[in-house]
Amino acid sequence: MTVYRFKAIRANQAPGHEVFSFAAAPKDVLAFSEIERVGRDDQGHLKGFQRHQVASHIKDIRDYLAREDALLPNAVIVAFVEGADVKVKDLGDGIVEVKINAAAEKPGFVVDGQQRLSALAGLDKPGFQVFVSALVCRDYNELRQQFVLINNTRPLPKTLIYELLPTVEGLPERFTARKFAARIVDRLNFDPNSSLRGEIRQHTNPKGVLSDTAMQKLVSNSAADGAIREFIKHDDYEQRAFQLVSEFFWATREIYASEWDGMAPKTSRLKHGAGIVAMGFVMELLYSASGATARDDFRAGLASLKQYTSWTSGSWKFGEFDERLWNGIQNTPSDIDLLANYLVRKVKRQLRKNSPV
C-alpha cells in the first residue's frame, strides 16, 4: 500500500496552516514519513534536522512498550511541506479526511517521536496504534523551526524526578535502583523518627542542606555493595535500610555535634556531599566488622575516628606528602575515594587496636 487514508480531527490554529490528528500503525507512519537526520552535504551545507538514534533510549522504550498494558498517549509529530502529495478534505464538524500518497517518495518528516517509532518498529505488536499529530508547513525552514520549538522544552528538574520516583510504577529498568534509593531518602527526610528529618534538600524541601543526590549515593552504594544488599533477603528490608542509615546518623550527630548542628556544606565537610558519601563507607565497615545497626553500636567507632577528622577546620593528613585544608575536599569521585579510604583505614586501625586477634 502506498496511499494512506485517515480520518482526522482538525484544530483551528494559525490561518493558512493545517493541523490535525489521527491514529496510525507505527510501521505506516514510517512508510509515509522520513526521519531526516541532520548532516552536511558535499558542499558542507546543512541538511535534515533530526538527531541520531540513541540505542539505550530505544531499548528502554521498547521494554516498556512490549508490555501488554503499555500506553503511549502522547502523539508523534509529523510535518508535511506544502506541495507534498497530501490531500486534506473537509468532512464537517472539525473532521477531515487525509490522503497521503507515498508512492513516489515519503512526503512526511518525523519531527518528534523518532525514538518511539524506532522502538515500536522493532516490536511485534500487531494492532498497536499511535496518535499522529500532523501539520503542513509552508516550507522546509518552517519545518525546522517547528522541530526546534517542539524539542526545545526544559526537562524536569532532576530533584523533582527523584522525588516523584518512589510513587511511580512501571518505569524503565535503570530507574528501579534509583527508585529504591529515592524512597529511603524520602523517609529519611520526612519520617518523624528519622535522624535526618528535614535536613535533606529536595524539591519540596528547599531549606534542607544535605544534598539529596549524595544521600541517594550513600543508599545505592550500600544497596549495590554493602549492608542494604544483605537486607534484601528479608521482607522488611526497606525498613531495615531506613533504620540503618537513620541510626548511623543519630550516632554521627551526637559524636560530631559541633560539626553537624547548624552547619552547612560550606562550613562543615561532614555535611558536604563528599563527607556524606565517604561516611557511608564508615557505616559499612562498622556494620560488617561488628554487626552495628543501632546508634549505640556505631558510637565507639565514630568516636575513635574523631581525632583524625578535620571537618570544619585544620587539615587532613591523607599521607606523608598529602595534606589538605579541611575544605580542600571536593565532591569528585577521586576526592570521595581518597576521603573514604582515609576514614575507613583509621577506623580499621582503631578496631584492630581495641580487639587484637
Next chain:
Amino acid sequence: MKFLYSDTQDYVDPNYDFLNDRNKIGHKRYWDDQYAHELMDPAPYDGLLVSMSAVRQAEGVAKSKVRYSTSEEQRMLRDGARKFLRFGGPKFKDRMLMGDCGAFAYVEHPKPAYSPMEVMEFYADAGFTHGCSPDHIIFECDTANPSRSEMSKQVGDRYDITLKNAHEFLKLTKEEDWPFEPLGPIQGWSPQSMAEAAVELEKMGYRYLAVGGLVPLKVEVIHEVLQALRRAIKPETDIHLLGFAKADKIHEFTGYGVTSFDSTSPLLAAFKDAKKNYYLENPNGGLDYYTAVRIPQAIENTRLVRGIKEGRFSAEALQKMEAQALDAMRAYHRTGMAIDSTLDAITEYQHFLVKGNVGGDEEEAKALKKQRELIRRTLEEKPWQRCGCDICKQAGVEVIIFRASNRNKRRGMHNLGVYHQHVQRTLNKKK
C-alpha cells in the same frame, strides 16, 4: 609454571540474549554476571592478579574504564579479594591471588602512586596470597650493559625508588606477621643491572622475585635478562614474570625455573588484535589464530555513529544491513551452506566500517578484500564448532562474532582456556 590472569572486571552475563542483544530484564551487573572461572571447567587460569591501580584512585593514576568504583573497592577490602572475585570455595581456595601496583598506570609520574605502607595494608586487607612491592617501571633495556652513569638520572632514580620501597615494604610485611608472601620487583636498565637488583632483593630477604618492565621487550632481550638473573640468584628463589606479553612464545621460557607469570594478552586479543581474535590449539601443539567476524552495532559503534551524525550514512539502512549480516552468519552456522552470500552480506555491511578512511576507494576495496579472505578462512574452517569448551558450547556462533562486550569477552575467555591448556601441554612435554 603457573599462568595468572590479571583481573580487569572481566565477567559476562550468562543469560545474555544474543538474538535481541540484551541482558535479561532485571540483570544486575556483577551479581548476575559470571567470571571465566565460574563459567568454565576447568578454570582457564591457575590464579588471578589484581592491580591496585585498577582498584584505588590516586593522583597520577591514569583513568581507566575498568576501574573499580569506590563502593566496589571498599567491598573488596571488607570481604577480601577471594570472596569478591568469587575465587574461593574448595575448588579455588588454594589458587594464587596476587596483588601488584599496576605500575603502568602511574608510569608518567616521578614517583609511584602509592606508598609501601598503603600497599601493604591494601594487600593485607584484601587477603591476597602474594603481593608485590610498589615498583617504578624503567623502560630502557640495553643489552650492552651500560653503567649507571651512562643512563639518565630518571632511570637511576627509578631503580633506587624500587629498591628502597622493597626494603620498606618487606619490613612492614614482617611487622604484620607475613599476611601474604611478598614479591620483590626487579627493575633495571640492562640484564646486568636487573641481576644486581635481584641480588639486592634476595639479600633483603625476598624469596620470590617479580621481573617488571617486560612488556615492550623483544623475546631475545627477555632471554638475556632471564639468563643474567638465573646466573646471579639462588636456584631456589622463585621468579614471576609481570605482564608477559609474548604469551605464545612461552615454550621458549620453560628452562629458567619461572614459577609463575601473568598475561592478559589471550583475552585482549579477542577484541584488540587486528586478525588473531580466536585461538585454537592445533595437533602439533601450537596455536592457530582466526579472525572474528566484525558485525558491530549499527547505532552504537563509534565509527558508524560518527558517519550517521555527519549525515554520510543512513541509520535505517545500516540497521537493515546489520540484521542481514547477523542472519547470514547464523544461517551459515546452522547449515554450513551459502558461504559466498554470507560473505557478501558481511562485506556489504563492513564496507561502512572502512568508508571515509584515508586512502580513498582503492584502499577501501583492498582492505575489504583482505578482510573477506580472512573471514572466508574462519567460515570455512569453523573453529567455533570444533572447540568443545563451555563458552563455545553455550554461545555457539555468537562467540566468533566481533560485537560488544558479551560476545567479545566470551571469545577472550575461550582464548584464555585454550591458552591455559596450551601452557600445560607445553610444560608436560618438557618434563
